[in-house]
Amino acid sequence: IAGITQAPTSQILAAGRRMTLRCTQDMRHNAMYWYRQDLGLGLRLIHYSNTAGTTGKGEVPDGYSVSRANTDDFPLTLASAVPSQTSVYFCASSDRADTGELFFGEGSRLTVL
Amino acid sequence: GQNIDQPTEMTATEGAIVQINCTYQTSGFNGLFWYQQHAGEAPTFLSYNVLDGLEEKGRFSSFLSRSKGYSYLLLKELQMKDSASYLCAVMDSNYQLIWGAGTKLIIKP
Numbered sequence: 001i002a003g004i005t006q007a008p009t010s011q012i013l014a015a016g017r018r019m020t021l022r023c024t025q026d027m028r029h030n031a032m033y034w035y036r037q038d039l040g041l042g043l044r045l046i047h048y049s050n051t052a053g054t055t056g057k058g059e060v061p062d063g064y065s066v067s068r069a070n071t072d073d074f075p076l077t078l079a080s081a082v083p084s085q086t087s088v089y090f091c092a093s094s095d096r097a098d099t100g101e102l103f104f105g106e107g108s109r110l111t112v113l
Numbered sequence: 114g115q116n117i118d119q120p121t122e123m124t125a126t127e128g129a130i131v132q133i134n135c136t137y138q139t140s141g142f143n144g145l146f147w148y149q150q151h152a153g154e155a156p157t158f159l160s161y162n163v164l165d166g167l168e169e170k171g172r173f174s175s176f177l178s179r180s181k182g183y184s185y186l187l188l189k190e191l192q193m194k195d196s197a198s199y200l201c202a203v204m205d206s207n208y209q210l211i212w213g214a215g216t217k218l219i220i221k222p
Contacts (some may be wrong), residue, residue, distance in 0.1 A: 042117065042212030043156075043200070058209075090155060098208045100146040104155035 004026065006091050006105035011062075013081050013112050019074045023091030031097040032074040034066060036087040037107075043090065049074055050097035081112045082095045117213035119201050124219045125191055129132065133186045133199050133216045141206020147175050147186045152208045157198055160186070163212040188218075198219045 004025040013019050025032065030051045035043040045058030049068040063085060065077045074093075078085055088109050092102040116138045125131040137145070144163040148156040162168055162177035162184060174187040186199055198215040205211055 040214055042214045043202075043210075044212075045209065098143070098204075100144055100202060100204045100210050101158050101161065102156075102210075104157070106155050 004093055004103055004105040006089075008108060009106065010070050010109040011111070013078075013110060015081055015083060015096065015112055017081050019078045019081055019110070021078075021089055021091070021110070023074045023076070023105060024072050025074075025091075025093045025103075026072065027093060027095070027103065029093035029095050029103070030071070030072060030093045032068065033075045033092045033094075034064070034074070035090045035092065036060065037090060038087050040083060046076065046089075049098075078110075081110075083112045086110060086112045115203075115205060115211045117201055117203060117211055119199075119213040119216045121214070122217045122219065125188075127191055127193060127220055127222050129191050130187065131191060131218065133201075133218065134190075135184045135186070135201035135213060136213070137182050137184070137201070137203045137213075139203045139205045139211055142179060143204040143206065143208060145175075145184050146176055146202045146204070146210070147173075148183075148202065150198045150200060152197070152215075177210060187211050191220050193220050193222070 007022045033048045034046040047066040049055045052071045091105040149160040150156040160175040172189045175191045200215045201213040202210045
């Protein structure tokens with residue numbers, strides 16, 4: 001692993017199903033983030049974690065949950081997927097919470113039908 | 114509310130110079146960032162401005178005027194590989210990044 005890895009790359013999901021997007025980084029970064037990117041909109045922050053063991057809500061947290069049990073992993077869970085959650089999801093990390101220099105994963109394209 | 118504005122799309126010619134503007138209104142200011150995002154790929158960090166003035170990094174330069182809430186990204190000697198979206202983001206007083214929708218730059222031969 002080099003950098004930040006997301007899985008799956010792409011997924012089609014039936015509405016109402018539970019889904020977890022995985023994110024792992026090997027840079028020992030303290031802060032991690034989940035964004036969604038939709039056409040015509042800027043990146044929107046879903047949840048973040050400034051350090052292992054802590055999480056916070058971003059701009060659009062409803063319908064999503066996260067956990068940060070250790071430094072490397074930051075999974076995002078959709079408890080019951082809805083079509084409006086169709087999007088490209090990016091995980092990112094930074095060495096400190098107060099820096100805007102983020103390192104992004106390659107993204108997970110999720111389609112909810 | 115907080116707002117970042119940048120043009121939706123721009124077209125330029127290979128070898129030329131292009132300037133991508135970004136204006137912002139945010140609750141506080143802790144720096145302005147530019148990212149490049151090729152189609153279907155992840156954003157990658159390009160530049161950071163926290164003080165007024167020009168920051169130069171090779172063919173790319175970024176300018177900031179905090180009093181005007183304005184920045185631009187200047188790309189010189191354009192190459193076909195510069196075709197991408199360019200994202201402007203501002204870090205607010207809570208150290209949250211506020212993102213613009215991005216400017217899609219099309220380079221023509």
